[in-house]
Amino acid sequence: xxxxxxxxxxxxxxxxxxxxxxxxxxxxxxxxxxxxxxxxxxxxxxxxxxxxxxxxxxxxxxxxxxxxxxxxxxxxxxxxxxxxxxxxxxxxxxxxxxxxxxxxxxxxxxxxxxxxxxxxxxxxxxxxxxxxxxxxxxxxxxxxxxxxxxxxxxxxxxxxxxxxxxxxxxxxxxxxxxxxxxxxxxxxxxxxxxxxxxxxx
Amino acid sequence: xxxxxxxxxxxxxxxxxxxxxxxxxxxxxxxxxxxxxxxxxxxxxxxxxxxxxxxxxxxxxxxxxxxxxxxxxxxxxxxxxxxxxxxxxxxxxxxxxxxxxxxxxxxxxxxxxxxxxxxxxxxxxxxxxxxxxxxxxxxxxxxxxxxxxxxxxxxxxxxxxxxxxxxxxxxxxxxxxxxxxxxxxxxxxxxxxxxxxxxxx
DNA sequence: CCACATCTGTAGTGAACACTACATATCTGG
DNA sequence: CCAGATATGTAGTGTTCACTACAGATGTGG
Numbered sequence: 001x002x003x004x005x006x007x008x009x010x011x012x013x014x015x016x017x018x019x020x021x022x023x024x025x026x027x028x029x030x031x032x033x034x035x036x037x038x039x040x041x042x043x044x045x046x047x048x049x050x051x052x053x054x055x056x057x058x059x060x061x062x063x064x065x066x067x068x069x070x071x072x073x074x075x076x077x078x079x080x081x082x083x084x085x086x087x088x089x090x091x092x093x094x095x096x097x098x099x100x101x102x103x104x105x106x107x108x109x110x111x112x113x114x115x116x117x118x119x120x121x122x123x124x125x126x127x128x129x130x131x132x133x134x135x136x137x138x139x140x141x142x143x144x145x146x147x148x149x150x151x152x153x154x155x156x157x158x159x160x161x162x163x164x165x166x167x168x169x170x171x172x173x174x175x176x177x178x179x180x181x182x183x184x185x186x187x188x189x190x191x192x193x194x195x196x197x198x199x200x201x
Numbered sequence: 202x203x204x205x206x207x208x209x210x211x212x213x214x215x216x217x218x219x220x221x222x223x224x225x226x227x228x229x230x231x232x233x234x235x236x237x238x239x240x241x242x243x244x245x246x247x248x249x250x251x252x253x254x255x256x257x258x259x260x261x262x263x264x265x266x267x268x269x270x271x272x273x274x275x276x277x278x279x280x281x282x283x284x285x286x287x288x289x290x291x292x293x294x295x296x297x298x299x300x301x302x303x304x305x306x307x308x309x310x311x312x313x314x315x316x317x318x319x320x321x322x323x324x325x326x327x328x329x330x331x332x333x334x335x336x337x338x339x340x341x342x343x344x345x346x347x348x349x350x351x352x353x354x355x356x357x358x359x360x361x362x363x364x365x366x367x368x369x370x371x372x373x374x375x376x377x378x379x380x381x382x383x384x385x386x387x388x389x390x391x392x393x394x395x396x397x398x399x400x401x402x
Numbered sequence: 403c404c405a406c407a408t409c410t411g412t413a414g415t416g417a418a419c420a421c422t423a424c425a426t427a428t429c430t431g432g
Numbered sequence: 433c434c435a436g437a438t439a440t441g442t443a444g445t446g447t448t449c450a451c452t453a454c455a456g457a458t459g460t461g462g
Contacts, residue, residue: 003406003407003408003459003460003461004406004407004408004409004458004459004460005407005408005409005410005457005458005459005460006408006409006458006459007408007409007410008409008410008458023314024314025314025315025316025317026229026312026313026314026315026316028227028229028230028316029229029314029315029316029317029319030316031316031317031448031449031450032449032450032451033448033449033450034317041410042410042411042412043411043450043451043452044409044410044411044412044451044452044453045409045410045411047450047451047452048408048409048410049409052450052451053450053451104313104314108313108372109313109314110314111227111314112227112305112309112310112313112372112375112376113224113225113226113227113230113305113310113311113312113375114226114227114230115226115227115229115230115231115232116226116230116232116235118230122375122376123376125376126376126377129376154385156385157385157386157388157389158389160373160378160382160385160386161385161386161389161390163369163373164366164369164370164372164373164386164390165362165365165366165369165390166369167368167369167372167373168364168365168366168367168368168369168370168372169365169369171309171313171365171368171369171372172361172364172365172368174313174314174323175323175324175326175327175330176327177361181361184355184357184358184361184362185358185361185362185365187358188358188359188362188393188394188397189362189365189366189390189393190393191392191393191396191397192389192390192391192392192393192396193389194396195392195393195395195396196389196392204429204430204431204436204437204438205428205429205430205436205437205438205439206427206428206429206430206437206438206439206440207428207429207438207439208438208439208440209428209439209440232418232419232420233419233420233421234418234419242440243440243441243442244420244421244422244441245421245422245423245439245440245441245442246439246440246441247421248420248421248422249438249439249440250439253420253421254420254421403462404461404462405460405461405462406459406460406461406462407458407459407460407461408457408458408459408460409456409457409458409459410455410456410457410458411454411455411456411457412453412454412455412456413452413453413454414451414452414453414454415450415451415452415453416449416450416451416452417448417449417450417451418447418448418449418450419446419447419448419449420445420446420447420448421444421445421446421447422443422444422445422446423442423443423444423445424441424442424443424444425440425441425442426439426440426441426442427438427439427440427441428437428438428439428440429436429437429438429439430435430436430437430438431434431435431436431437432433432434432435432436
């Protein structure tokens with residue numbers, strides 16, 4: 001019993017290309033023809049490796065969140081809640097306007113509303129965004145315990161807020177907002193977190 | 202030269218139904234079959250009245266922005282920049298979770314990323330969102346002139362910020378966030394505007 | 403070198419899509 | 433009551449979609 005013919009393409013490189021297509025056109029807007037061309041393979045290879053279109057999206061999302069996870073850890077490592085928010089939102093302003101990638105965020109561009117048969121896609125993307133929010137919330141819980149945030153502060157609400165601003169910035173980036181515009185938004189947004197911080201001397 | 206057979210359906214009522222379908226499934230996710238069924242008409246009537254699918258979307262957007270314009274005027278009429286932000290974001294928290302409509306905002310759900318041939322749709326939606334932002338900016342310019350906002354405040358940045366938060370809240374609503382969660386976000390978000398306000402006594 | 407397993411490219415599959423031809427129905431103006 | 437004009441319902445049109453059957457290629461284990 002042999003092991004069969006080996007794969008001729010690099011799965012991770014192909015995923016990077018697929019990620020970009022989903023990022024630019026959304027799940028429903030991306031066609032298998034576009035995906036296979038970008039990935040440099042033919043449909044049967046795609047289906048053998050990823051199952052179907054939705055499987056490919058999930059694999060691309062896994063790769064995306066893995067890459068972003070590294071950066072997110074740096075964000076969480078900031079010393080204060082305010083610094084976390086600032087590092088996160090300013091970083092997002094830069095990332096979402098990085099010409100190396102399509103504008104905006106894959107977790108938003110992937111698909112906010114989908115047609116019948118793809119209802120699962122927006123749900124999947126929301127779940128990934130929620131993971132980020134949970135990380136932030138845990139960090140803000142710690143900040144409160146450390147006395148870095150006011151007693152009246154609600155860590156979950158703050159995390160939801162920062163997450164909401166991130167999403168809004170992503171949509172703006174995808175519709176043409178430049179880096180400076182996003183930084184201005186981030187700058188204003190951080191002040192709300194600062195207002196929840198103790199010792200604002 | 203007669204005037205021809207009169208239309209048997211009410212265009213505005215039909216538009217309301219079409220609006221809901223686009224709102225729930227997005228432009229690309231909505232099919233002509235779904236639209237005609239919701240509108241209670243057959244395809245030829247749709248095309249005779251609205252030209253094509255994109256024409257129908259634009260008509261639905263016109264109706265949506267017209268309805269929202271009334272509410273927006275009330276928001277703008279609030280006495281201070283802070284009150285404007287509060288009225289806007291709290292109102293949005295309620296509207297985006299109103300069970301009478303699909304969750305979120307049509308200007309976001311309509312389509313953030315689209316496939317080849319529909320690139321115009323995200324652009325169209327962005328233009329409508331920009332109109333809202335312009336209204337806010339003008340109001341904040343006035344607030345600054347009135348001494349309601351600090352000298353250092355940037356009205357355009359504040360307007361972009363409020364607009365970004367609105368969009369983020371819409372995405373959250375569409376992925377299941379409840380009214381209370383959105384109100385918490387709005388509550389935090391308003392504090393950033395408050396931080397730009399003068400006379401915070 | 404042979405049986406077996408997996409990948410690859412060609413060339414399609416049926417289904418769903420946006421959109422429309424056409425015959426018929428219903429109005430206005432004369 | 434007739435001629436012109438527009439709306440409607442039926443029943444399609446061609447195109448594009450996600451997905452796959454199949455045959456040939458390329459590997460491993462015996």
